[in-house]
Amino acid sequence: MVKIPVRAERNYQVSIGVEWRSVISDISSRYTQILIIAPQSMKDLLSLDDDRTFFTADGESQKDIAEVVRVWDRLGELSIGRKGAIIAIGGGATTDLGGFVASTWLRGIDWFAIPTTLAGMVDAAIGGKTGINTSAGKNLVGSFYSPQSVDIDLTFLETLSxxxxxxxxxxxxxxxxxxxxxxxxxxxxxxxxxxxxxxxxxxxxxxxxxxxxxxxxxxxxxxxxxxxxxxxxxxxxxxxxxxxxxxxxxxxxxxxxxxxxxxxxxxxxxxxxxxxxxxxxxxxxxxxxxxxxxxxxxxxxxxxxxxxxxxxxxxxxxxxxxxxxxxxxxxxxxxxxxxxxxxx
Ligand SMILES: NC(=O)c1ccc[n+]([C@@H]2O[C@H](COP(=O)([O-])OP(=O)(O)OC[C@H]3O[C@@H](n4cnc5c(N)ncnc54)[C@H](O)[C@@H]3O)[C@@H](O)[C@H]2O)c1
CATH class of the missing domain: 1.20.1090.10 (Dehydroquinate synthase-like - alpha domain)
Incomplete structure (x- = not known):
């Protein structure tokens, strides 16, 4: 496994070559409440527990304020508190959305990025830029809000088109x-x-x-x-x-x-x-x-x-x-x- 450190508002690591289910188990053992955010199109591939997973619209359409409101509502239903965390698993659109929601819920809760596309692994999940689009353009609303870690499972590339x-x-x-x-x-x-x-x-x-x-x-x-x-x-x-x-x-x-x-x-x-x-x-x-x-x-x-x-x-x-x-x-x-x- 390769580990690369990032210094930002907090220090964290990008780990390349992990097994994603172990990462989720490990995070789950450290937080009492977790919401996983993943794209609907990966539902079968991931076969995650529906009760604690929010499935987003696919692609760029998830980077929309209406989708943010839907996730906020789900966080409210689950009474996710300051000690809860979000795990965003998906492409760059999903980690952009997940990070943005994490930065706004209760003025900021912990989040973790598990990128599943090449764009997510090399770029979107790293660096703490989160955001959504508006009718005026891309990524015009967002925050600088780093994840606790970025965990890259290279086997995701096998199913990527x-x-x-x-x-x-x-x-x-x-x-x-x-x-x-x-x-x-x-x-x-x-x-x-x-x-x-x-x-x-x-x-x-x-x-x-x-x-x-x-x-x-x-x-x-x-x-x-x-x-x-x-x-x-x-x-x-x-x-x-x-x-x-x-x-x-x-x-x-x-x-x-x-x-x-x-x-x-x-x-x-x-x-x-x-x-x-x-x-x-x-x-x-x-x-x-x-x-x-x-x-x-x-x-x-x-x-x-x-x-x-x-x-x-x-x-x-x-x-x-x-x-x-x-x-x-x-x-x-x-x-x-x-x-x-x-x-x-
Ligand atoms: N925050 C940043 O610094 C930053 C940097 C670069 C890009 N971005 C953003 O990232 C987004 C682009 O990311 P993207 O190219 O990953 O797009 P994406 O998140 O829309 O994913 C592309 C498609 O791949 C599917 N997919 C994801 N993982 C898969 C897998 N393992 N197997 C099969 N299908 C899979 C998704 O469901 C989707 O249909 C853009 O919104 C861009 O603005 C952000």
């Missing part, structure tokens, strides 16, 4: 681009998604090490942590405009290529890096271009993004691999030119 596995790889590639080129090489050395699956544990350990290191140095996203948003400003806008029919990682893949084009447009990046990244994303089977989304809508959403400052466009770009940069006050004309290349 190729589509969801590939979507999770978008975050792995992002991590490689901003901070660890060895991740990119590992993927480049594989000839198929099947081969990439075989090196999952190595990719997860490397990605978690980067994320926990960045989060530990800047938990509340003063500045350094913003590098993890590489590809996400355009990606979130695309994801919202798709009506969440695109997986988060698919939108991030398009957003990654956009951020690279923008870095080129602003004279910071050698196009060779963009081509390398595009090659990796394409090999994984992720989208890198789309004509589907009109510019005005995307622009409006990007202006409303949490990372925008006083109405000006801001992005994380790259000056090279492992060299993230802050692109401040980006002129709309440059942003538009990068968009036009995404439409090709």
């Amino acid at each position: 190729d589509r969801d596995f590939a979507a999770g790889l978008a975050e792995v590639v992002k991590t490689g681009l901003i901070a660890d080129t060895s991740i990119l090489t590992l993927i480049e050395n594989c000839n198929s998604l099947k081969e990439i699956r075989q090196i999952s544990s190595e990719l997860i350990a490397k990605s978690v090490a980067v994320k926990s290191g960045v989060v530990s140095s800047d938990f509340r996203e003063g500045k350094v942590r913003e590098i993890l948003n590489f590809g996400h400003t355009f990606g979130h806008a695309v994801e919202k405009m798709s009506g969440y029919t695109l997986r988060h990682g698919e939108a991030v893949s398009i957003g990654t290529v956009y951020a690279l084009y923008l870095s080129e447009e602003l004279g910071e990046l050698d196009p060779v890096v963009t081509e390398r990244a595009r090659g990796i994303l394409t090999k994984i089977g992720l989208p890198t271009h789309s004509k589907e989304f009109e510019w005005d809508g995307l622009l409006g959403l990007m202006h409303g993004d949490k990372k925008a400052h006083s109405g000006s466009l801001r992005f994380i770009g790259l000056a090279g691999i492992e060299k993230p940069i802050w692109l401040e006050s980006v002129p709309e004309a440059a942003a538009r030119r990068a968009y036009e290349r995404i439409c090709r």
Whole structure:
């Protein structure tokens, strides 16, 4: 088992290679009251005790205030007190929801994350960002509220569809681009998604090490942590405009290529890096271009993004691999030119 520490408002560990049922038994022995939150679509797979499990809507639709109210009601019915705890088991949408509910119930109770998707294992469950969406955009309501632990059971990847596995790889590639080129090489050395699956544990350990290191140095996203948003400003806008029919990682893949084009447009990046990244994303089977989304809508959403400052466009770009940069006050004309290349 690999254990990686995270320093945040409390210190905790990410454990890679656990057996999830033992983790639940252990947590249950330490708390008098537990509510497990899991997606309805995993009900058969998990076969959990219905009395203490809240089954959520599937996918992004669970990150909604109506779903939060339903969980609050269930916590009330079960009279979960300050000494109770929540266990969120599922993909990134479920851990985002579970963490958010935990942060708001009785002004904060303990919670535990058991991520079951690759995106959850390498990204969403780590770092204490919890949240839900609003009609104005993604993750606009939320909290910084760390779990007590993140426990990764790699056997969950066996049932994960190729589509969801590939979507999770978008975050792995992002991590490689901003901070660890060895991740990119590992993927480049594989000839198929099947081969990439075989090196999952190595990719997860490397990605978690980067994320926990960045989060530990800047938990509340003063500045350094913003590098993890590489590809996400355009990606979130695309994801919202798709009506969440695109997986988060698919939108991030398009957003990654956009951020690279923008870095080129602003004279910071050698196009060779963009081509390398595009090659990796394409090999994984992720989208890198789309004509589907009109510019005005995307622009409006990007202006409303949490990372925008006083109405000006801001992005994380790259000056090279492992060299993230802050692109401040980006002129709309440059942003538009990068968009036009995404439409090709
Ligand atoms: N908090 C953060 O720092 C952070 C970081 C990255 C992403 N996110 C959020 O994470 C979400 C995306 O996460 P995701 O890609 O895991 O999506 P998801 O949670 O919607 O899960 C995708 C699908 O996989 C299914 N699934 C989950 N585990 C499975 C398994 N083991 N076997 C079979 N099916 C399984 C789910 O039921 C769902 O249908 C987005 O909402 C994104 O905003 C948050």
